[in-house]
Each structure stands twice: as C-alpha cells, then as structure tokens.
Amino acid sequence: MVNIKPQPGIMKIDLYEGGASELKGQNDVLKLSSNENPFGPSPKAVDAYSISGKALHRYPSTSHDELRRAISRILDLQPENIICGVGSDEIISLLCQTFSGQGDEVIYTEHGFAMYKISALAAGATPVVVKEKNRTTDIKNILNKCNENTKLIFIANPNNPTGTMITLKQVEELAMKIPKQALLVLDGAYAEYVDNYDGGSQIVKNKSNVIMTRTFSKIYGLGGMRVGWGFGPKPVIEALQRVRGPFNLSVPALAVAEAAITDQDYIKRCKEENNATRDWFIASLRKLGLACDNSFTNFVLLRFKNKSQAELCDQYLQSKGVIVRRVDGYNLPEALRITVGDRNTCERLVGVIEEFLVRQE
Ligand SMILES: Cc1ncc(COP(=O)(O)O)c(C=O)c1O
Numbered sequence: 001m002v003n004i005k006p007q008p009g010i011m012k013i014d015l016y017e018g019g020a021s022e023l024k025g026q027n028d029v030l031k032l033s034s035n036e037n038p039f040g041p042s043p044k045a046v047d048a049y050s051i052s053g054k055a056l057h058r059y060p061s062t063s064h065d066e067l068r069r070a071i072s073r074i075l076d077l078q079p080e081n082i083i084c085g086v087g088s089d090e091i092i093s094l095l096c097q098t099f100s101g102q103g104d105e106v107i108y109t110e111h112g113f114a115m116y117k118i119s120a121l122a123a124g125a126t127p128v129v130v131k132e133k134n135r136t137t138d139i140k141n142i143l144n145k146c147n148e149n150t151k152l153i154f155i156a157n158p159n160n161p162t163g164t165m166i167t168l169k170q171v172e173e174l175a176m177k178i179p180k181q182a183l184l185v186l187d188g189a190y191a192e193y194v195d196n197y198d199g200g201s202q203i204v205k206n207k208s209n210v211i212m213t214r215t216f217s218k219i220y221g222l223g224g225m226r227v228g229w230g231f232g233p234k235p236v237i238e239a240l241q242r243v244r245g246p247f248n249l250s251v252p253a254l255a256v257a258e259a260a261i262t263d264q265d266y267i268k269r270c271k272e273e274n275n276a277t278r279d280w281f282i283a284s285l286r287k288l289g290l291a292c293d294n295s296f297t298n299f300v301l302l303r304f305k306n307k308s309q310a311e312l313c314d315q316y317l318q319s320k321g322v323i324v325r326r327v328d329g330y331n332l333p334e335a336l337r338i339t340v341g342d343r344n345t346c347e348r349l350v351g352v353i354e355e356f357l358v359r360q361e
Contacts, residue, residue: 008102009121016114019325026321032339032349033325035160035190035299037221039273039342041256042266045222048259052252060254062246068229070258077201077231083240084257086248088189088215088228093119094240095152095211095230099183100125104151109137111162111330113187116154125151135293135301135332136164139174146179153178156187158194161327161337163295165194172203175210183236186212190297192219193271201231208233218298219270220260227257274298278340284350288357299339302353307333309360316356322349 019033040046068079085091096119100106106120110132120127128150130141137155146153153174158165175184188199191214200212211232217223227249230240249257282292282300291303304310310326314336317324325337340346 007124009124013118013121014329016118017329020323023318023321023323028321030322030341030345030348032341032345033323033337034223035218035297035339036223037219037270037274037298038340038345039221039270041221041225042260042263044263044266045220045256045260048255049225049252052255055251058251060247060249060251064249064254067227067249067254067258067261070261071229074261074264075198075201081204081234081237082229082231083237083244084227084229084249084254085244086228086253087217087226088187088213088230089115090244090248091213091228091230091240092116092154092185092187093122094243095183095185096120096123096125098239098243100151103149105147105149106152106154107142107145107150108154109142109159111135111159111327111332112154113156113160113189114329120152132162134164135162137166137170139166139170139177142174143177146182148179148181150179150182152183152185154185154187156189157200158190158296160189160297161299161301161325161330161332161335162293163297163299163301164293165296168197168200168203171200171210175203175207178209180209182209184210186210188212189215189218192267193274193298194296195275204231204233208235211236216257216260219267219274220257221270222256222260225253225256227253273342274340277343277346280343281340281346281350284346285353288350288354290353290357299337301327301332301335301337303332303335305334310334310336312360313353313356316359317349317352320352322352 064084068082072079092115100123102124104125105128106125107128108116117127130145186200191199204210213230216227
C-alpha cells in the first residue's frame, strides 16, 4: 500500500488562472486579459533573441553578471544586491521558500496578486489576508495583522488588479513599524508606468528589511521570455541565491532582457503612449457613467453595480471578440480588469461597452 502525500498546504493551493487568450469560434480576438505591452518588446531585444539562437548549445551564465550589471547601470543600483529569476513569480516563490515555513505567517492584501498566497502555501506557511481601504493598501490594517510569526509582507505598488498605489512615505513608515523578523516585499511589476517613482529602490538602499521585485513582463513586453529580478539587502540576496536553480535563466532570456533594459528610449515611448491612452480610456468610461479608480498601471479596473452586470458585460465583450479579465478570484466580482491597448483598441472598446450599456437600458 503506498501512502504518498504532498507537503501540508499544497492541496490548499488553487491553480493559478492566467488571462484567457482564445475565444471558441473567433479568429480575430483582442486579448486584454494579461497586462501585456500592446507594442511588444524593443526591436533591439528581438534582435538579441535571434543572435542568441547561435549559442543554444551552451549553458547560460549562472551568475547573471551581465544582466545584473546592465540593470545596475541603468537604474543606479548595486549588482551584488540583485537576483534574477524566471519572472518575478520566481523571486516571490524563492522569498517564501527561503524566509517562511510551517508556523510562519505571510501577509498580503485583500486584492493582492495571486502568487503571494500560492507561494506561501507551497512553502508550508500560513497566508494572512489584510483588508484594503477603497481598493488601496492600508498600512494600519497590515500592522494590525503583524505578530511574532509574521515573516513576509507582500505589497504590490502599484497593485494588480486595482491599479492603485500608496506613497513612498507610507511604504517607509510600514518598513519602520513591522516586526523585526519580518521582510517587506515591494512588488514593482508596474513601477515603470509611474512618474517619478523608483519602485522603492531608495528605501531598499536605506533599510535592511525591504526587498523590491521587478519584471520584464509588463512595460518591457517580454512576458513570454520569463525574466524578473529582485533588489534587496545583501544578506537577503545571498540567502535567495542559495535556493535559486543555477541555470534558471536561459541563454536567450539573459540576452533579451539585457538588450531590453538598455533601450530606455523605447520604454519611455511605451510609457507615454500607455499613460495618455489609459487616462483617455478612464475619462471615456466615466463619461459613460461607469466607475473606475485612477490607475497607475497599464490596466484599468472597471466596476459595475454588481457581479451579474460585470458578467453580462464580459459575455458581451466576448461576443465581440474582446477578452478581458474577470477578477472574482481577487475578491472583486463586480469588476473587470482591462489591459490598456493602443489608442485604436481603446476607442473600439469604449464603443463596444457603450453598446452594451444601451442594450441594458
Ligand atoms: C503584481 C504582479 N507581480 C508579479 C507578477 C508576475 O510577473 P512575472 O512573473 O511575469 O514577472 C505580476 C504578473 O501579472 C503582477 O501583476
């Protein structure tokens, strides 16, 4: 008789649900469900991908030296404080594996990114959910949930799927007040979309209990390549490096990410285009009488009166070939998360949503 059982906590994990990319029977589909950059990656990153094909028989660098140096040069950070991973998902998972286990608590907010809970459970730790205030992180609520078992506190700033954020002053206050055994993780997956914002890297430089995670999947347009990184205190990075697989990033992934971060002119153009279109999109939705918060990201959280209206709108959008993201799993059943496309896409979308509302009357 076999008695094979996964570690405690594993079977409590709900499988991660990615943004859908297909609609049955439709060929011309508009995918706005995964917060991807509609313009794709920098052409320089695409060139680097082709060139890297010639070295596929070689193992990749284990140290990621060149990529870490490129990130440091562009963002004025120290390479020895950087760890690179298979998306920031891997950094989140390494953090949970390295700093939490049975009996430990991992805090994240009510509408926080799904991987915090998944990674905490996978590490055997206990996930602890904290209420937000008006769909925004509330540091008082976080501090109220902290205790001697708290090991990790995740906040995405700006947050997915709400698009909202708190100030660096609030982040600093949180870092100052958390228990001494707890590490604050600032997830900056959307940091590049925010004006005059360093994702919290200055706070990381000044504190020994804060780490920032970043990704190449959003503004860098490289979701398919799977590269992310973390910037944190040296003892934290050194612990994470011991758990990371030695060849976690492939030859193409390293080459492409390095080329992408070096092309900051491209990133600047993507940001300007996104932010102008996003603000126009939000204003247009509000003119239709719909509710949405200001967004600091490349997506908009559109709220309806109730879950059934959100469902009906989602169905109508699908019938027109548009895929957006239902966010019931994020405790927002009355909302839809919509990635900001290019201007033409957003104009088309406003038209379709207006048609839906007229049909509802
Ligand atoms: C807030 C947040 N953090 C982290 C990630 C993970 O991104 P990746 O693993 O592609 O770097 C995402 C992806 O959607 C996200 O929204």
